[in-house]
Amino acid sequence: MSWRDNLINIEPYTAGEQPKSDDIIKLNANENPYPPAPAVRECIERFKADGLRLYPSMDAAPLRKAVAKRLNSLNGTALTSGNIFIGNGSDDVLATAFRAFFNSDKAILFPDVTYSFYPVWCELLKIPYKTPAVDDDFRIDVRDYFGENGGVVIPNPNAPTSIGVGLDFVKELVEHNPDSIVIIDEAYIDFGGESAVALTEKYENLLVTQTFSKSRSMAGMRIGMAIGSPELIRYMGAVKDSYNSYPLDKVQIEAGVASIDDEEYFKSTNAKVIATRERVTKELRALGFDIPDSGTNFLFAEHNSLSAKEIFLHLREKGIYIRYWDKPRISNRLRITIGTDEQMDRLLEAVKELV
Numbered sequence: 001m002s003w004r005d006n007l008i009n010i011e012p013y014t015a016g017e018q019p020k021s022d023d024i025i026k027l028n029a030n031e032n033p034y035p036p037a038p039a040v041r042e043c044i045e046r047f048k049a050d051g052l053r054l055y056p057s058m059d060a061a062p063l064r065k066a067v068a069k070r071l072n073s074l075n076g077t078a079l080t081s082g083n084i085f086i087g088n089g090s091d092d093v094l095a096t097a098f099r100a101f102f103n104s105d106k107a108i109l110f111p112d113v114t115y116s117f118y119p120v121w122c123e124l125l126k127i128p129y130k131t132p133a134v135d136d137d138f139r140i141d142v143r144d145y146f147g148e149n150g151g152v153v154i155p156n157p158n159a160p161t162s163i164g165v166g167l168d169f170v171k172e173l174v175e176h177n178p179d180s181i182v183i184i185d186e187a188y189i190d191f192g193g194e195s196a197v198a199l200t201e202k203y204e205n206l207l208v209t210q211t212f213s214k215s216r217s218m219a220g221m222r223i224g225m226a227i228g229s230p231e232l233i234r235y236m237g238a239v240k241d242s243y244n245s246y247p248l249d250k251v252q253i254e255a256g257v258a259s260i261d262d263e264e265y266f267k268s269t270n271a272k273v274i275a276t277r278e279r280v281t282k283e284l285r286a287l288g289f290d291i292p293d294s295g296t297n298f299l300f301a302e303h304n305s306l307s308a309k310e311i312f313l314h315l316r317e318k319g320i321y322i323r324y325w326d327k328p329r330i331s332n333r334l335r336i337t338i339g340t341d342e343q344m345d346r347l348l349e350a351v352k353e354l355v
């Protein structure tokens with residue numbers, strides 16, 4: 001018997017690597033190539049360090065209010081702060097939701113090809129899970145989620161496939177699961193998807209999560225949120241207050257509000273990412289890649305003759321980092337984050353050397 005017998009035995013989530021050098025074109029973590037809104041920089045420069053003496057708002061109150069107001073103007077909803085939970089990135093929000101909601105003996109369901117953090121939380125929290133297979137075109141069949149379960153989690157659009165579903169899918173999913181909580185992970189929703197936020201007013205068992213990391217260019221700041229009925233939000237708050245009362249610091253809260261307040265900038269950078277995505281999709285298809293229409297800021301690409309690994313290694317050599325997984329079903333696929341036009345041109349040039 002040794003103390004080592006009692007250590008946790010867990011395989012953690014592995015994120016895209018963060019290179020040390022600035023010369024690297026980094027297209028491996030779905031980060032935004034544009035800086036956060038100018039108001040975010042101004043807010044951080046103006047920030048009064050003296051205030052750090054005191055603890056921040058426990059529930060990021062100013063940010064919840066700003067988020068509710070913005071979502072209302074976008075979705076025609078009547079959400080209040082009581083419908084919003086804020087956490088330290090949506091990974092923290094999702095982990096909190098898994099803890100708060102998935103406490104039955106029944107398996108929760110999520111697709112076999114999806115965000116690879118979900119099984120990690122299940123292992124950590126000892127939540128049983130099953131992973132219905134997406135079809136050969138990586139589409140999710142909603143009927144796979146109609147049976148008995150302990151909960152459902154689906155990203156919309158899905159990652160790493162980049163494929164989105166419509167609101168009819170979400171409605172059908174929730175209506176067939178009146179006894180479970182359904183989480184829709186909308187990490188990429190701002191790049192053209194259909195948000196289910198308004199449906200949270202109708203369905204008390206639906207939780208939607210979003211993040212500042214991708215469409216708001218703030219991955220380094222760690223802000224995520226959940227939108228749902230006040231009851232769901234209260235239970236998440238109780239979990240949060242049982243392990244960390246203050247997940248967001250004062251700078252995060254103020255910078256988050258500043259980002260929300262600049263809707264114009266947000267729209268313009270997202271429009272640029274989408275325009276680049278559409279152009280690069282066409283060009284890569286012309287070079288022999290199969291790419292589903294993306295609703296995100298990344299592409300899920302497979303070449304008709306070259307192996308994913310070969311392309312990945314060649315680009316790496318050229319200082320261009322993309323994502324490749326040696327995993328069943330997706331081992332010949334590459335996930336390529338949409339960068340600036342210049343970065344994507346460098347990627348296209350490097351690919352042409354191989355093709």
Ligand SMILES: *Cc1c(COP(=O)(O)O)cnc(C)c1O
Binds near residue numbers: 090
């Ligand atoms: C990036 C991502 C997240 C989490 O991002 P945070 O930086 O923690 O907000 C959650 N879900 C999916 C599908 C993602 O791709």
